[in-house]
Amino acid sequence: MGNSYKTxxxxxxKCDGCGDCVPAxxxxxxxxxxxxxxxxxxxxxxxxxxFGIALCRQCGQPQCVTNCPSGxxxxxxxxxxxxxxxxxxxxxxxxxxxxxxxxxTCNALTDQVMKCNFCDGDPACVKxxxxxxxxxxxxxxxxxxxxxxxxxxxxxxxxxxGCNSEMLLRHTLRRIGPNVVxxxxxxxxxxxxxxxxxxxxxxxxxxxxxxxxNTAAMLSGARRYYKRIGRDVTMLAMAGDGGTADVGFQSLxxxxxxxxxxxxxxxxxxxxxxxxxxxxxTTPYGAWTSTTPVGSVLRGKTRDAKPLxxxxxxxxxxxxxxxxxxxxxxxxxxxxxxxxxxxxxMAYIHVFSPCPTGWRFPTGxxxxxxxxxxxxxxxxxxEFELKEGRIRFTHPVDNPIPVQAYLSLIGKYKHLDEKxxxxxxxxxKRKIGVLKNFAREDEREQVSNAG
Amino acid sequence: MDHTKYLIVGSSHAGISALDAIRLQDKEGSITLVTQxxxxxYSPTILPYVLSGQARPEKIFLRDQQSLxxxxxxxxxGTKVMALDARERQVTLQSGEKIEYEKLLLATGAAPKRPxxxxxxxxxxxxxxxxxxxxxxxxxxxxxxxxxxxGAGLIGLHAAENLAKGGMKVVVVExxxxxxxxxxxxEASQMIFRAFSDNGVKILLNEKASRVKxxxxxxxxxxASGGSLSAGLLVVATGVQPRVEILKGSGVEVDQGxxxxxxxxxxxxxxxxxxxxxxxxxxFESSKILNATLPNAVEQGRIAGMDMVDDPAxxxxxxxxxxxxxxxxxxxxxxxxxxxAEAGCEVEKVVVPESFRYQRLVFKEDQLVGASGIxxxxxxxxxxxxxxxxxxxxxxxxxxxxxxxxVSRVMMTSIWR
Numbered sequence: 005m006g007n008s009y010k011t012x013x014x015x016x017x018k019c020d021g022c023g024d025c026v027p028a029x030x031x032x033x034x035x036x037x038x039x040x041x042x043x044x045x046x047x048x049x050x051x052x053x054x055f056g057i058a059l060c061r062q063c064g065q066p067q068c069v070t071n072c073p074s075g076x077x078x079x080x081x082x083x084x085x086x087x088x089x090x091x092x093x094x095x096x097x098x099x100x101x102x103x104x105x106x107x108x109t110c111n112a113l114t115d116q117v118m119k120c121n122f123c124d125g126d127p128a129c130v131k132x133x134x135x136x137x138x139x140x141x142x143x144x145x146x147x148x149x150x151x152x153x154x155x156x157x158x159x160x161x162x163x164x165x166g167c168n169s170e171m172l173l174r175h176t177l178r179r180i181g182p183n184v185v186x187x188x189x190x191x192x193x194x195x196x197x198x199x200x201x202x203x204x205x206x207x208x209x210x211x212x213x214x215x216x217x218n219t220a221a222m223l224s225g226a227r228r229y230y231k232r233i234g235r236d237v238t239m240l241a242m243a244g245d246g247g248t249a250d251v252g253f254q255s256l257x258x259x260x261x262x263x264x265x266x267x268x269x270x271x272x273x274x275x276x277x278x279x280x281x282x283x284x285x286t287t288p289y290g291a292w293t294s295t296t297p298v299g300s301v302l303r304g305k306t307r308d309a310k311p312l313x314x315x316x317x318x319x320x321x322x323x324x325x326x327x328x329x330x331x332x333x334x335x336x337x338x339x340x341x342x343x344x345x346x347x348x349x350m351a352y353i354h355v356f357s358p359c360p361t362g363w364r365f366p367t368g369x370x371x372x373x374x375x376x377x378x379x380x381x382x383x384x385x386x387e388f389e390l391k392e393g394r395i396r397f398t399h400p401v402d403n404p405i406p407v408q409a410y411l412s413l414i415g416k417y418k419h420l421d422e423k424x425x426x427x428x429x430x431x432x433k434r435k436i437g438v439l440k441n442f443a444r445e446d447e448r449e450q451v452s453n454a455g
Numbered sequence: 456m457d458h459t460k461y462l463i464v465g466s467s468h469a470g471i472s473a474l475d476a477i478r479l480q481d482k483e484g485s486i487t488l489v490t491q492x493x494x495x496x497y498s499p500t501i502l503p504y505v506l507s508g509q510a511r512p513e514k515i516f517l518r519d520q521q522s523l524x525x526x527x528x529x530x531x532x533g534t535k536v537m538a539l540d541a542r543e544r545q546v547t548l549q550s551g552e553k554i555e556y557e558k559l560l561l562a563t564g565a566a567p568k569r570p571x572x573x574x575x576x577x578x579x580x581x582x583x584x585x586x587x588x589x590x591x592x593x594x595x596x597x598x599x600x601x602x603x604x605x606g607a608g609l610i611g612l613h614a615a616e617n618l619a620k621g622g623m624k625v626v627v628v629e630x631x632x633x634x635x636x637x638x639x640x641x642e643a644s645q646m647i648f649r650a651f652s653d654n655g656v657k658i659l660l661n662e663k664a665s666r667v668k669x670x671x672x673x674x675x676x677x678x679a680s681g682g683s684l685s686a687g688l689l690v691v692a693t694g695v696q697p698r699v700e701i702l703k704g705s706g707v708e709v710d711q712g713x714x715x716x717x718x719x720x721x722x723x724x725x726x727x728x729x730x731x732x733x734x735x736x737x738x739f740e741s742s743k744i745l746n747a748t749l750p751n752a753v754e755q756g757r758i759a760g761m762d763m764v765d766d767p768a769x770x771x772x773x774x775x776x777x778x779x780x781x782x783x784x785x786x787x788x789x790x791x792x793x794x795x796a797e798a799g800c801e802v803e804k805v806v807v808p809e810s811f812r813y814q815r816l817v818f819k820e821d822q823l824v825g826a827s828g829i830x831x832x833x834x835x836x837x838x839x840x841x842x843x844x845x846x847x848x849x850x851x852x853x854x855x856x857x858x859x860x861x862v863s864r865v866m867m868t869s870i871w872r
Contacts, residue, residue, distance in 0.1 A: 016868055047864035051854050056861075056868030058834060070472060070753045073498035074510055075517055092514060094504035097780035097787060097835075098749055104871060106834035106864055110787060 008144040009084020011062045012120070012127055018137035019055040021048050028132030032123055040113045043120040044129045045106065057138075058106030059129075060120040062086050068119075071102035085122045093117065146336045153178050156208045163196035166367025168329055168357045168374070169271050170196055173242060175332065176269065177209065179339045184238045185226055186211040189219045189252060191244030192359075193271055195278040198242070216251040219243050220259035223266045231265075238346060239266035245286040246276045249312045260319035263349040267342045270312065270352070273359040281362040285310040288382075289431065290424050292416040293362075303419060308431060313354040317388045317395070317442070322349035325387035325398075328356045330374035334385055334398050341387070349390075356383045364415020376410040381436045382428075386443070395442040407432055458555045459487040459529065461763060462546065464536050465562030466490035467498055468749055469730025469756030471517055473560050476760025478526050484764075486528045487554060491535040495519060497586060499564070500749050503613035505589040507620065512590060536563075539705040541723045546701075558725055558763045561702075561713060562756060565695035565731035565747050570605060570630075573666040578674055580689040583610050592690065596621035599687035603627075603676060607634040607658055609781060611692035612651070616783055618688070619656045626684055627651070627658040628676070634658060638779055638790035639827055642806065643813050646829055650784045650811075695747055697732040710734055712745050717771035719759035727763060729755035738774030738843070739793060739824070746775035778839055786811060789835040792842040793817050793825035800824065803856045816856065821849040837863045846870065 023046045027037035034041045045058040066086045069077045076092035077099060079085075088108075095116055099108045108119040120127070130138045156177035163170040169192045177184070186209055188194040197206035199213040214222045223239040230237045243252060248270040256268060275293050276282040283293040289308040292298050296305040316324045323345035327335040335355070342351035358373040360366065365373060377383040381404040386397045407429045411417040420428075461477055463470045466488050477486060490496070495516040504510040523530045535549040545555045567582035569575055581592045592614070600623055604615045607629035619625045627634075633644035634651075651658055663679040667689070674689040697712035708714045708722040712734035719727045719735070730752035737744040754772070761769040778791040796802050796817055803816045814833065817825035822845050826838035840846075841863060848855060855862045 014868065045864065047861040047868075049854065049862050049865040050858075052865070054865055054869070056865035058837075058864045058867075067753070070468070070475075070757075071750050073468075073500035073517075073749060074504070074515060092510075094501065094509045095782060096500065096504070097782060097789070098500070101750060101778055101780050101789065101791070101835040101839060102753075103834070103836040104840045105867060106837050109834065112832075115785065115787075 008142060008147050010140055010142045013139045013141040014057050015137045018135045020135060021046055021055040024132045025129035028128040032128035040111060043118055060107030061105050067102040068099035068108050071098045088119055146333050150178055158206050161197040161206055164361040166360045166370050168370055169193055172271060172329055172355055179336055180238060182209050184209050184240050187214050187219050187223050187241045189214050189216050189243050189247040191247050192278045193242045216247045218255050219252050221255040224259050224264040227265050241268045243270060245270060245272040246284045249285045249310050260321050260350045265346050265349060267346045267351045270354045271357045272354055273357045275362060277359050277362040290420050290428060298419045316352040321352050322390050323351040326354045326385055328374045328378055328383060330371050331399055338387060365413055369413055373413050379405050380407045380410045382407060382410060382432050384436060384439055395439060456553050456555050460484035460557045461486045462554060462556035463488045463560045465564055466496040467564055468752040469562035471496055472753045472756030473760030476757045477764050480764035480766050488528050489531045489534040493533040499584055502583050502589040506593050507617040536701050539701050541705050560759050561728040561732060562730045563698040563732045566698050568694045568696045570693045572664045574668050578667050578669045579671050580691050582691050583614055595688055601686040602688040603684050603686040604690045604692060605664060606693035614690050614692055615656050625656045628662050628664055629660050630663045632661050640794060643829055646813055650786060654784050714743060718762040719755055727759040729759040735772060736774045738776045744775055748779055751775055776843060786830055788829045790827040791835060791839045821847055823848055832860050837867050
């Protein structure tokens, strides 16, 4: 499996064109501030008042390398940096024709090409940027850490095309590992074949199929049994929103209150998808389902979703988090914390899981839907640790995009009128306000002072 | 008989790119890479620099034996393919041996074209296509004092410049009315022409050699316009032609080059072609064209390799865009896309003679279709992307023309994904 490496990310909306990165780069490489030596260039489109940068992206499959006739350019497989060897370079400049980013340019003073060498991992331009427009970023770093581990789900499940839940199941088990007992109550996770067909299970780990009503209760018993025989085995529930927020809620609530040791993951696709797209208590306001139809009077669901993650915080769970498959690193980190928390009590993760089949959007848009839900603040990503006593946003969105950018991607919202959209926008703002109250540090201090 | 899953004939850019693309998907399938060259893979593009001494011959190789071993590639240098039997899926080598393949990539490149000059076959002359050519020509630099170069294309001009820098008196003979007609318009070509004159290289335009005779010591050319030229050294650089000799009777369709589709497939199942030998769709033209450039060989090779392993990420070949970079006498030039402003095209040109700067943008409707420059700061790669992505230029065109460097970089930042 390939590696993921660090690169320098550029946030166009944060750049004000100050150009501080340019002399910082020149200084690092040549000891002078002459911009001619800078490997990073700032460009300004005066009319649009927007800025761009020309800078090497340290591509995974760099075309400058394949276009080089002298072998002077190469990708360092240990650091990921695209290296330039002055001795081998014949200065033909074909690399400048290959690079789509203006990342390798001709230095007019030396009459040679030059490119970013990532300053040995600590780029001067990033440190010089006063507005955070440049950032050292590692994309898909989870693959370096977890990519070689075994996929504990068999190939060839019967999930719908483009199913988010299948992806989630594979990632979750890869991270948690084989020392686990999995409970998948009726719902999509069981339906895709995790509990199997023809007496063969779909997982390479122990898995069972509880009733919708008793998932958390059965796992409580299983955990207690393993503890009794002296084995530390992780208990994992992968349940849908119906099995969690509706039918399974009383046993989950009871287990949480008793502090039962398990990881309970709610795969929230906002309805009963495998039985024909009926509403659940986490179906959001305005959504079409087969039981909240759209006609001349009804315009989708009239009530909003139950705030289940917050309810679990109120149960004093060891760990509660929300997650999204568009932010996989974030999810992996939360799983890591959940594994630890489940040794002490309940860890609850609520994963937002868009459903191409039931929500009516093309499978290719899955990750975009998941990402836009977060970027609109409709699905904020946060976590709660009991010892911290407050919510912490793991991907704060300070300037959310309008909810319409998310809603318009999805068929189940296509009937919404302006009034409904305005209502959803308003509710999103209200809900994020409530969460922010739970996230305040000063409140916690007051509480502890009082205590 | 040797059997291999993938057989790649030709070990320059197209062959190497295909090799990498195949190994990305198929870690185990056997790959055999054959080349008639007797050394490790290298790029013909490096040869002018071997001639100039800038590149040391022992350091020009694109791959070493270790990296080929790491990819489990059976590399066979000095192996010339003589014939192809497409029905039996086997090739015959010069040694008489045969190799049986499942999938074959023809990346045999191109050979120097000889112009129809009476007496040329009988006269000792140089070309610049292989490492051996470059080393032979290099060995002559200090021995000869005068040279004639036929052809003012990239190879001809590179050769002429390097010979001149080696102290020789050089005359270039070009049949057309300008140098580098494939890459620059007349005005840019005149600037390049001037740089050569200023450095003592004489270029005769609209001129042809009609007859040539000579010995190892001296060659004499009779010129079409009358008069004659004598020189110690004759270099022929009048273009290249695809190497397709082995395909006679094979059933593989050949026009000027091997005809391929958007996945570099030939008309025969199990056989692909890529690079200088292939004739594929043009980006602007509806017909299939040759495009013997390095970037094109890389791209075609990658597409062929991806198709040979059914890589689902394959994107079909969008068509050949003419492009290159060119350094001469301390100046740098580039060219991307359309050169001739055909009907419906508009040209925005900036020429600053004092600083020897030249920049030319060609638009058609709402798109950039060509860009070229001499000592221009524009990023050739970004220009190429704008052409190839058919980026919409409608609203931005005025300010793009006013400051193309900045606006193109901002566009790139905003729209590339």
